[in-house]
Amino acid sequence: MTRLTLTASQTVGPFFHDCLMRTDAACDVLVSDSTEGKRIRVEGRVLDGDRAGVPDAVLEIWQANRHGRYNHPSDERDLPLDPAFTGYGRIATQSDGQFCFTTIKPGAVPFDRRRLQAPHISVAVLGRGLLNHLYTRLYFDDEPLTASDPILQRIPTERRTTLIARRAEGASGREVVYKLDIVLQGANETVFFDIASR
Amino acid sequence: MSTTTIGDIVRGDAEVFPPYLYEAYRSTIRRAPTCALVEVPLTLSELTGPGPVISAVTPEDADLTRNAGTGGEAMGQRIIVTGHVLDGSGAPVKNTLVEVWQANAAGRYIHRRDQWPAPLDPNFLGIGRCHTNDKGEYRFLTVMPGAYPWRNHANAWRPSHIHFSLFGNSWASRLVTQMYFAGDPLLPLDPIFNSSPTERARAAMIAAYAHDVTEPEWALGWRWDIVLDGPDATTFEAPRT
Numbered sequence: 001m002t003r004l005t006l007t008a009s010q011t012v013g014p015f016f017h018d019c020l021m022r023t024d025a026a027c028d029v030l031v032s033d034s035t036e037g038k039r040i041r042v043e044g045r046v047l048d049g050d051r052a053g054v055p056d057a058v059l060e061i062w063q064a065n066r067h068g069r070y071n072h073p074s075d076e077r078d079l080p081l082d083p084a085f086t087g088y089g090r091i092a093t094q095s096d097g098q099f100c101f102t103t104i105k106p107g108a109v110p111f112d113r114r115r116l117q118a119p120h121i122s123v124a125v126l127g128r129g130l131l132n133h134l135y136t137r138l139y140f141d142d143e144p145l146t147a148s149d150p151i152l153q154r155i156p157t158e159r160r161t162t163l164i165a166r167r168a169e170g171a172s173g174r175e176v177v178y179k180l181d182i183v184l185q186g187a188n189e190t191v192f193f194d195i196a197s198r
Numbered sequence: 199m200s201t202t203t204i205g206d207i208v209r210g211d212a213e214v215f216p217p218y219l220y221e222a223y224r225s226t227i228r229r230a231p232t233c234a235l236v237e238v239p240l241t242l243s244e245l246t247g248p249g250p251v252i253s254a255v256t257p258e259d260a261d262l263t264r265n266a267g268t269g270g271e272a273m274g275q276r277i278i279v280t281g282h283v284l285d286g287s288g289a290p291v292k293n294t295l296v297e298v299w300q301a302n303a304a305g306r307y308i309h310r311r312d313q314w315p316a317p318l319d320p321n322f323l324g325i326g327r328c329h330t331n332d333k334g335e336y337r338f339l340t341v342m343p344g345a346y347p348w349r350n351h352a353n354a355w356r357p358s359h360i361h362f363s364l365f366g367n368s369w370a371s372r373l374v375t376q377m378y379f380a381g382d383p384l385l386p387l388d389p390i391f392n393s394s395p396t397e398r399a400r401a402a403m404i405a406a407y408a409h410d411v412t413e414p415e416w417a418l419g420w421r422w423d424i425v426l427d428g429p430d431a432t433t434f435e436a437p438r439t
Contacts (some may be wrong), residue, residue, distance in 0.1 A: 003286045004425045005402045006214045008394040010376040011223075013361065015309040019299035019325040020363060024254050049228040062248055062369050072246035074368070088248035109242050122243050122369055129225030131216035131393050132209050133374060137243075155236055184229045194209050194235040195244050195370045197286075197427050 009132040014056050016126075021058075021092050028091045030061075030103040034084040037066030037104030039175045042138065042165060045097040046125065049185030053097020057127030059182075061089040061101065061138075063120070068107025077110075093127075102175065105140070111150045118145035118152070125182060125192075135193040138180055139164045155191050162190045202389070205230055210427055214402075216393035223389040224350050240370060240429060247372070249294050249365035260328040262300075262340035264321075272322035274303025274341030276417035279377070279405065282334045283364060284423060287430045290334025291371075297327040297363040298338060305344030305358075314347055339417060345384055357384035357391065364424060371428030378404045379420065 012020070019025070031039060046054040064070050064087060069079040071087050091101050108116045118139055125134040139146045141164050146152065152160050165178035183190050205219025207230065218230035238244070258265050263272045283291040301307050301324060304316040308323055322341065330336050343358045359376040366372065378385060385391055385404070394400045402425070411419020 004284060004288055005398055006211055006286060006427050007373060007375055007402055007424045008214050008216060008399045009210075009373060010216070010361075010390055010393075010403070011225075012363075012374050014311055015301075015307040016299060016361065018308055018323065019297055019327075019361070022325065025297070049232075052228075054229065060248075060372070062243070062246070064243075070242060070246035072249075072368075074245045075242060086248065111241055117241060117243065120243070124369075124372055126374055127229065129223070129229035131218065131220060131223065131226060131390070133372065134218075134231065135209070135369075151238055151241070154238065159233070185232055189231055189233050191233070192209075192231050192235050193238045195428075196237060196239050197210065197370060197429070 011128060011131050012058065012126045014128045016058065017092060020090065025090060026092065027089045028101045030085065030087070030089045030101065032084050035104060036082050036085070039102065040105050041100065041102050041175045041177045042121075043098070043100045043177060043179050044181045046093050046099065046127070046182045047097060047184065051186070053095070054093055054127055054184065055095045055097060057093045057097070057125060057130075059089075059091045059093070059099055059101075060124040060126070061091070061103070062122040063087045063103065064106040064109050066104055066107050068109045070109070108145055115150050116145060118149035119143050120149070123182070125184075134184070135195060136182065136190055137163050137193070140167070140178060141165065142167050159191050162188055207231060207235060209235055213396050214394065214399040216395070220389065220393040222351075223393055244370045245368050245429060247365060247367065247369040249367060255295065255327055255329055260326055260338050262298075262322065262324065262326045262338060265326065266321050266323045268321050270321035272302070272341050273319050276339065277342050278337065278339055278411050278413065278417045278419045279360065279422065280335065280337040280411055280419070281405075281422040281424065283330045283336060283366070284334055284425050285367070285371070285430045286425060286427065289430060290330070290332070291366050291426055292330055292332050292334055294330050294367070295327060295365050296330060296336045298325070298360050300324045300340065300343040300360040301346055303341045303344050305346035316344070316346065350389065355384050355387070357382040357388050362424065364426060366426040366428055368428045371426040373424070373426055375403065375424070377422050380404050380406050
């Protein structure tokens with residue numbers, strides 16, 4: 001079948017904030033009081049090849065709810081939707097490359113009929129200097145399924161840690177804090193994905 | 199364009215999408231990944247996506263000539279930009295969010311980091327959004343964006359363009375791109391536009407003047423279709439057994 005020429009990606013450039021980060025489009029707190037699930041905060045920096053913070057990047061995140069259900073018509077499993085949780089976030093980095101968002105720990109989702117994927121958050125990185133956005137994922141170091149996740153298994157062992165957020169010591173209160181940097185280039189470069197499109 | 203180092207790490211169709219390293223666009227040099235991408239299959243995490251969960255869009259959001267909230271109208275040549283959002287099979291991508299941003303008629307963004315000496319327009323924010331209709335159509339009323347200088351190389355000017363951000367049906371269909379205008383003499387000189395590797399792919403980023411879109415005594419028409427990657431829309435509509 002003839003397929004149409006896809007539209008190429010181009011960088012968001014440096015001037016995206018007024019549009020992409022307008023008040024009702026930015027979202028670094030994905031939860032409200034009635035959202036089900038354990039509150040977590042994820043903190044980190046986006047770093048370039050010189051280990052400098054990237055001040056003009058955007059992270060977009062997509063995740064399942066606490067039951068492992070995505071808020072999308074293609075997820076037809078008989079699991080509860082949470083009306084107080086979309087699973088989508090959009091966060092701009094600060095002047096030093098820092099980012100932070102508050103969400104809930106997602107449930108596990110299926111990989112195929114037999115295997116589960118470990119709880120994870122899908123992440124897209126957009127920014128000036130990125131002609132095409134980068135796809136990556138964030139896993140959790142305190143989830144038992146992380147050790148057997150089928151996507152992580154595709155990654156050389158020594159690079160898997162670049163996707164696994166570490167639970168911060170001494171965290172207290174309602175939120176558990178996880179830390180993970182996104183390194184665009186160089187030592188400990190984050191693993192980025194190419195998604196098979198069909 | 200003189201010789202430039204072009205990396206071999208590309209996500210998606212390598213005949214369409216730019217490589218991460220395209221040295222002529224200098225900001226790529228320290229931001230492009232150097233390790234091969236890891237290919238992942240379409241799991242439920244990629245087959246789903248945020249498209250359907252975003253709302254709060256009003257019809258006024260699609261009129262950039264009047265949406266600054268001042269009661270005044272933006273300066274510049276009024277244009278209508280419209281087209282279809284399609285998947286790779288040609289099926290319309292319905293009810294998907296399209297966000298746009300652009301410079302004003304003088305080539306200046308309202309962004310605080312844009313400080314070149316061109317005038318700001320108090321009646322122009324340069325931001326808009328709409329959802330596609332049941333035919334996959336979007337439509338914006340705006341003004342022709344001006345070209346503007348940047349510091350990438352000596353006497354560097356970006357061609358007139360409008361930034362587009364789209365979600366599509368799934369996480370795998372996310373696209374941020376730029377729409378250019380046919381006949382712009384700056385296109386052959388622009389490293390961002392030319393980072394797309396083939397004539398066919400570059401041509402697909404250029405809007406065509408469309409006299410049938412032009413409205414008499416009102417605005418010039420431009421047409422531009424957008425084709426998103428990812429699984430086809432039919433994947434999402436087929437009855438399941």
